[in-house]
Amino acid sequence: MDVFKFLSKSSKRTAVPPLQKLPSAGPVTNPQLFGHESDGQQAEQEKRSRKRKRGQVLEDKAAQLPAEIDFFGGVPQVGGKKRQSKVDREAHTDGEAAPLPVYGTTVELENGSDDSPEPYDEDECKRILRSHKLKIVVLEDFAQKSGEVPKKKLKKRKKEEELSGKEKKKEGKSQLFPPPLTSFAQLTTRYGINRRLADNVKEQGYKMPTEVQLGALPLLLGGKQQKSLPHASVLAADVDLLTVAPTGSGKTIAFLIPIIDSLLSKSESKGEPSEGPRAVVIAPTRELASQIVNEARKLSKGTGIKAALMKKGMEVIERAQDDTPQEHLTSSEDEEDGASDSGEDWKMVRRTKPKRRQAERVKAAILVATPLALLNAIKHSNGTISSLPSIRHLVLDEADVLLDPLFRDQTLSIWNACTNPHLCVGLWSATMGSNIDALTLSTLNTRWATLSSSRSNTPLPPRPPLLRLVVGLKDSALPTITHKLIYAATEQGKLLGLRQLLHPTSLPSNPNTPSLRPPFLIFTQTIPRAMALHSELRYDIPPEAGGSSRIAVLHASLGSAARASTLARFRAGDIWVLITTDLLSRGLDFRGLNGVVNYDVPTSAAAYVHRVGRTGRAGREGGVAVTFYTSEDVPHVRGVANVIRASEEMGGGGGGGGKGSGSGVEKWLLDALPVPSRRDKQRLKRRGVEARRAGAEGKKGGGGNVRISTKSGYERRLEGRKRGARMGSARRKGEEGRVKEAMSESEFEGFDA
């Protein structure tokens, strides 16, 4: 039986669309998003890099499949070297952060041989930073704005400044133009970072620094730069840094390189304990934390610096025999992030039965943890929190979510527990609400005041300045992605639309409908919906193409082992379609992901930016982001539409990253969509679209009609066939009444009422 023919018999079969650029089908030609044309040095680098050897790895299994079940149709069938770069091989062997080798194309890269002249001149620094859309400011003014000066006084001062035209001058003053890092070789030549660390960076095979690396590394390594370079006085000391840079722009190594280098430097380790954590990285999910550990291990290989993931049973503080932490987790396994039944994955739940743990003291210098896991480890049974005086570096990855009310108390408790006066704090994310600057500054000030009062005898060193680095347009999605916002009217419409994306030969010829090839991610609002959609779709891929094993679901109520194994299979290319919730929306790096489907609209513009940012990483073009919306979503979809429009404008207007695919959001649609109130936005962020919450099914007026049928597609098809046979037989017998009866039964019932 030709299952594929059977599956697609109701839809018009068209030829597989012509070859298109896909993130999974090509190497990163340029990981930088901006400034390509204007920067002469970059052009020179690109010219050099073209001479480098390239090799393409083809998907063997996909190449063997008949065209009609080749879900990857269009992958070039040309011969190419099936050799992977050292980086890819290494990344894959450790099971984390690996590219999708089967679909990926890898490049053998040379690195570090760059001999570009140093941009010592301040004007040159300005030109390069501006062409790459980097803006660095000192946030000290904020100290006053964040509460130390009464509001009335501030208003008066602002008015005076406006009248005297001072404000512009002031803004200009606080902006910095440090020498950008235009090549990784400068890590050694300019900053003299540890040799072994420099070699490890080189081994990653990156051709050139991304924008965030170009701007952040000089700020964080600034203390080591030559005094003749611009802003040497500000950067001579440690800095606290708040960074907003696009998804997939390489923020992880931008914060890890300076930490590892500083842990290796003799001056820092003087007087510090040689064992135990000296740097802590906090991430909102276990998946992201483990990915960061993996990156840290690659960069610190052979240096003696160890990185560890905080797990249950690990201890970071000395505990008395009877000091068992009161708070534990609900999951039977060592999970930090549980999930409520409404599918809010960030939500924490606590274990009810206290359980004695086998203590194992953390020896690694870099500790990566989710907030609750670390907080539990430093909390005593009487509720007090131990301080962590050895911590010199604190990184909040996805800082905006870590400082969101859901995590805020935990994050701030950890931050305040870091009592080392030399602590450097880094806050990193692709999105940062306007409140984060103020919250960061007030936390720094309060912490400093507490430290000062507790150390009246020994004066504190000067507090490091807080700098803010913004890359590109704040809170915007990648300009290299094709965005599509599709009105599907009803839940049934969304399922039909999704099936069209999934089935390669049923793709309509309409150029405005995106073609999306696996591997891709599908996001739903809640865990029950992810599970239901998985049941609905699991038999959609025919057995010849791998069948139900190609589609999987991953959410926070699964055990950690199951989560890790599903993620590893997705990264290895065994799973083609992964249905998930916002659990995977932040920070996860899938190098060869072709697209993202927002089956349910994201609950905020920031959530959209992060979800779609799983594709198009490190400058890869060809990523597709499809967002379905129904009549129920109309009041909430404006934020997403705005982000799409802005990213298209950034990418050169109209079709933006779509490159000729038409606009993802028409202007008339944007104008027609209602503007949600602040309250509505907050409500949506907290609860999602009400009608889709667990328990909303069937409620009249309140949002019934939203259940995703748990009856599998396979079962429905079998039933459909039986019905078809009954109708045929009835027709043959000419029994009109029976035909009518059979027809009434055959209506589509998959995605239910």
Ligand SMILES: Nc1ncnc2c1ncn2[C@@H]1O[C@H](COP(=O)(O)OP(=O)(O)OP(=O)(O)O)[C@@H](O)[C@H]1O
């Ligand atoms: N200079 C570079 N050149 C090419 N690729 C790079 C470079 N730096 C990092 N990468 C790769 O880019 C990918 C994305 O990096 P990373 O996960 O750090 O992004 P991110 O900015 O933290 O994204 P997100 O905001 O989604 O968390 C990784 O696969 C990483 O190996």
